[in-house]
Structure formats: structure tokens, C-alpha cells
Amino acid sequence: MVAIMGASGSGKTTLLNLLAGRLPSAPGVTSASGSVRVNGSPRDGTTFKQLAAYVVQDSSLFAHLTVRETLAFSARLRLPPSLAAADVDARVDAVCAELGLSPAVSATRIGGPFERGISGGERKRVTIGVELVTDPSLLFLDEPTTGLDAFNALAMMGTLRRLASSGRSVVATIHQPRSAIYAMVDTLLLLAGGRVAYYGPAAGAVAHFARLGFRCPPRFNPADFFIDLTAVPSAPAAAAAAAAARIRHLARHAHSSRAAGAASAVGVAPAEGGVAAGGGGVVRRPAGRRDLRGAGAHHLSSSSSHSSSRGGTPGMAGEVDKAAPVVAGDAPPIAGRRRPAWPREFRILLGRAARLMVRERRANAIRAFQTIVFATVLSLIWLNQGRDAGVAGVSGILFVLLINQSMLGTFSVIFVFPLERAIITRERAAGTYRVSAYYIAKVLSEAPRTLLYNTVFSVILYWCVGLRASAAAFLFFILALWTTTMTAEALALSISIAAPSPAAAMALSPPAVIVSLLFGGFFIQGARIPDWLGWLRWVSFVHYAYGAIMHNQFVDGVGAVNGLSRWGNVGALAGLMVVFRAGGYVALRTLRAPSFDRSV
Numbered sequence: 001m002v003a004i005m006g007a008s009g010s011g012k013t014t015l016l017n018l019l020a021g022r023l024p025s026a027p028g029v030t031s032a033s034g035s036v037r038v039n040g041s042p043r044d045g046t047t048f049k050q051l052a053a054y055v056v057q058d059s060s061l062f063a064h065l066t067v068r069e070t071l072a073f074s075a076r077l078r079l080p081p082s083l084a085a086a087d088v089d090a091r092v093d094a095v096c097a098e099l100g101l102s103p104a105v106s107a108t109r110i111g112g113p114f115e116r117g118i119s120g121g122e123r124k125r126v127t128i129g130v131e132l133v134t135d136p137s138l139l140f141l142d143e144p145t146t147g148l149d150a151f152n153a154l155a156m157m158g159t160l161r162r163l164a165s166s167g168r169s170v171v172a173t174i175h176q177p178r179s180a181i182y183a184m185v186d187t188l189l190l191l192a193g194g195r196v197a198y199y200g201p202a203a204g205a206v207a208h209f210a211r212l213g214f215r216c217p218p219r220f221n222p223a224d225f226f227i228d229l230t231a232v233p234s235a236p237a238a239a240a241a242a243a244a245a246r247i248r249h250l251a252r253h254a255h256s257s258r259a260a261g262a263a264s265a266v267g268v269a270p271a272e273g274g275v276a277a278g279g280g281g282v283v284r285r286p287a288g289r290r291d292l293r294g295a296g297a298h299h300l301s302s303s304s305s306h307s308s309s310r311g312g313t314p315g316m317a318g319e320v321d322k323a324a325p326v327v328a329g330d331a332p333p334i335a336g337r338r339r340p341a342w343p344r345e346f347r348i349l350l351g352r353a354a355r356l357m358v359r360e361r362r363a364n365a366i367r368a369f370q371t372i373v374f375a376t377v378l379s380l381i382w383l384n385q386g387r388d389a390g391v392a393g394v395s396g397i398l399f400v401l402l403i404n405q406s407m408l409g410t411f412s413v414i415f416v417f418p419l420e421r422a423i424i425t426r427e428r429a430a431g432t433y434r435v436s437a438y439y440i441a442k443v444l445s446e447a448p449r450t451l452l453y454n455t456v457f458s459v460i461l462y463w464c465v466g467l468r469a470s471a472a473a474f475l476f477f478i479l480a481l482w483t484t485t486m487t488a489e490a491l492a493l494s495i496s497i498a499a500p501s502p503a504a505a506m507a508l509s510p511p512a513v514i515v516s517l518l519f520g521g522f523f524i525q526g527a528r529i530p531d532w533l534g535w536l537r538w539v540s541f542v543h544y545a546y547g548a549i550m551h552n553q554f555v556d557g558v559g560a561v562n563g564l565s566r567w568g569n570v571g572a573l574a575g576l577m578v579v580f581r582a583g584g585y586v587a588l589r590t591l592r593a594p595s596f597d598r599s600v
């Protein structure tokens, strides 16, 4: 168990990301150089992905799935498809047991800001569990204890300690560990201003710094002492300069502990002061450990540097380490771990999306309420007007219906998708599935629900208002409203994906819909639109929707919106929906693709 510690801004997360292959690429802003070796060989992306897991700090999970379901979906998506369902279940049970998630907790929904669920500590465990289902032998964690109270932080570290003792290598950045936590750590990697200030057995660090002239006061938490030692105050200037000089001094003498780092990694009892001889860096897993993949060995070593032109902390030299093994563990490249085929991935994701949709009781109830109340109120306002109001009156009614459906479709996406976006970002970074399988599953799973709402809406409204009395016209009306709502959803989803933030998506979506409404054919008649804006009519989905339901109502072509038939209009509307969907997919593939610095 390796703890990466250091004051805020010392480069802990950067080093962890670099080792894990998850350093966000920012060309021109940051650059990394050097090499990361696994078992002495250059890191191979594919093998490394199967070997190592990365647990992100923020635990975004689906609120409506239970703990067990969350782990099971992750397992089914990531484990070889050849594995029997019972084995997948066994794997999930094993992960729950390893993480101390009791059966009662496993059966509880995760919960979120609006639903009660599991505790913060349990959430963190589930986030680890999601990665642990593949049985990685190398686990990277970014601040696993942050946000937990002292008791839960200790319990979390106890869990990580157990994972390490069972033969996994655990590398975690840790903020402010209490002394009981510090005592659990095997190897300390202390960073100061982007440099290594100490790398060796945690137990030898106090003696090492004492030899350099920095004594940890008796009965003082060594972890606190190290942070104080390596922190650079921003003011006053004299203190900052003194700290920078101290860090240079520590970094110059840090190498003496490196051999000991290797020694601790191979399980040699660390020598006092961290000057033990050692090299190599291979730890055998204790015999008998359940392993899906058989036997083998690896270790990871790093020699890399990272520099930042964003300023960073004073004194950062970019020198991190030279060829000292950082972690050791026993993990074979996973023989035969193939990802599920596309159809299987799609089925699993469709199942997940459908389950989530049914579980969103509150959102479903609100939408059902909205649908029924709107349909009833509008029916009362326009009772029988379909028969009496004439073309002008009825066209107004039809257009208001389209405004209603477009707005509902838009808002049902822009308030909900941001929560999901964080989850899929995490899942994609871990290579959990193909984006196309996710996207198509999501889109298809939503269609029946939208159809249901539109049917209920139409059943109430169509006959009360007295629109054209024909079963075929009624069914076409439902089809047109359904396609309209789905197209609005498609537009809003593409915007939500392409927008840099949820706030931006919320700002951009209503104008996009309003422009579609303005050019929908009711407010501005075709002839009055200036030529240079005329094309907007053809990308306005409302234009086709309006054309479709007007044609459906007035068979004789009265009030025709464009030259297309009702089926032509619905077809064009569906075409536009496909274009919006494709746009969302492309944005997801390009703008939202996780991109990591692969230069080391």
C-alpha cells in the first residue's frame, strides 16, 4: 500500500494520474515526459487497462440502482462474456464481502440529492467496487478518504489495507491522514512542489527526516509533520523562500530512501532510516487468493516528469523519480478477457436504462400529472372548438399543442441528463462499453415512455376538443405528437452533450426550441421571412410537426404549411430527429471523449 502524500498543490493527483495513465491531456498547457514501466517493460495500454483500475474521487452513481445492481451491471459489462451468470454473481458477492458491504446495504438504492440512500462512506466503497469487479491487481485511488469523517476514513483505509494484504497493490493519494491511518501504509511517497521528498517505507520516514535535521516532535502525527515540512506558504515572501529552499534540500536528499522503497515493495523488512538494499520489486500474492485470471507477476515503475505552465507551486522542478519501482503486485495479463460483443453490451445497457426509467418514480409521476392536468385544462378551454372554431382557430390550438410537447420534451432532458453525463464519463474513461451501444440503448429505452405520455395526452384531448373524427386521423395525431416530443428530446440531448456545462445546456436549449417554434409556420408566414433566414424553416422541427397535424386535420389542403403530405411531414420530422440524434452521438464521441496524455 503506497500513500502519495504532500501539501495541497504538491502534485499528488498529477503523479497518480500519470502512473494510472489518466493524466488529462492538455496540449500546450501541461506536458509529461519520461516513461512508466510495468514489470520493467514499457506500459502497454491494453494490458495495463486490464491490470489496473482507477477509482475517481467523485462518486457519481445512478441513484435508482441498488448497490448490488450497480456492481452487477459493472461486472456484466466488464467481465468476459463466457463467464456464467452464477460466476458473475459470485464475483459481486466477493466484492461486497471485500468492501464490507452487508447484504442490507447491498439491497439499498444508492440514492442521491433527492432520494435517501446509502451513506457517504458506503458510496465510496461502491465506487471502488465498480472497479474491483474485474479483480484488478493494481488499484489507483484519488483521495479515497476525502469527505469522510475520521471514523469512516479509518474504516475505508482498513478496507484498502485488507485489499493490499490480499495481494493487490494499492496506490492512493491521501490528504491529512490521522496517525492510525498513517500506520497502515507500507510505503510513503511524499511530494513537495512536484518533487519527491521521500519515497520509502512509511515506518522509516521519521528517522530519515530526523537525519536531515527535521525532527518530528514526540507524540506528533508524523503525517501532519510531513505536510508541514513540505508545504509552501504563499506569504510572507521570506517564509515562502525558506520553504522552497527546504524543499530543494529534501528533494536532493530524497534519493537515499529510494532503495528502501524497492525493499519495502519486495517485502524485505525495511531497515531503519530507509537505507536497505533492494531492487526488483515483485510481490507474490499469498497463495489461495481467488483470482479469475491465474498466476503471474508485474510491477510498475515510473520515471517521469510533469511540468505545468499554469504556474503551479514554486520550486517545481518536474523531477519525480528515477526508475524506482513504485508498486509491486501479482497480476497476470488477463488471459482471454474479452469485452462483450456489441449486441450483448447493448442488451445490458438497454436493461439498465429501462430499469432506471421505471425506477424514476418521482419524475414519472410528475410527468404523468403534467400530462393529465395539461390535457384536461386544454380540453376544457377548447371544448368542442375543433368542430366550430374554423381553420384559424384550430390552427392556433394545434400550434399551442406543439409548443407544449416541445417544451416538455426539452425540459425532460436538460434537467436530467447532466447527472448521467458524469457517470458515463467515468464509465467511458474505464473503457466499460462502446459509446454506440450506450447511446442507442438510451435513445430506444426512452421512446416507449414518450409514446405512453403522448397517447394519454391525445386520448383525453383529441376527442374533447373535437378534432377530425376518424380513428386513422387520431392514430396519426398520436404518431405526430410522439415524433415531435422525441425530436425535441433529441435536440435537447445533443445540446446537453455538446454544451460544456449543464448551465450552458440550460441556457442554449430554450432558444433552440424557440427558434424552431418561430419558424414553425404559425407565427411568421413563409412569405414574410427574409430570404437569408428562410432556410431556418427547413431545420425547424416544429415546421414539419405543424405541417403534419394541419394536414391531418384539414384533408383538403386548407391551411397547408408546406408542400409535403402529412406522411411527408412526419417523415421529414423523423429525419430531423435522426440528424439530431447523430449530432449528439458525434458530440459524445468527439467533444466528450475522455482524452489522456499518452506520452509516457
Ligand SMILES: Nc1ncnc2c1ncn2[C@@H]1O[C@H](COP(=O)(O)OP(=O)(O)OP(=O)(O)O)[C@@H](O)[C@H]1O
Pocket: 006, 007, 008, 009, 010, 011, 012, 013, 014, 015, 030, 193, 194, 195, 305, 306, 307, 308, 310, 312, 313, 316, 317, 318, 319, 320
Ligand atoms: N512535477 C510537476 N512539475 C510541474 N508542475 C506540476 C508537477 N506536478 C504537478 N504540477 C502542477 O501543479 C498543480 C497542482 O498539482 P496537483 O493538483 O496534482 O496537486 P495535489 O497535490 O493533488 O493538490 P490537492 O491536494 O490540492 O488536490 C497542477 O497545476 C499541476 O499541473
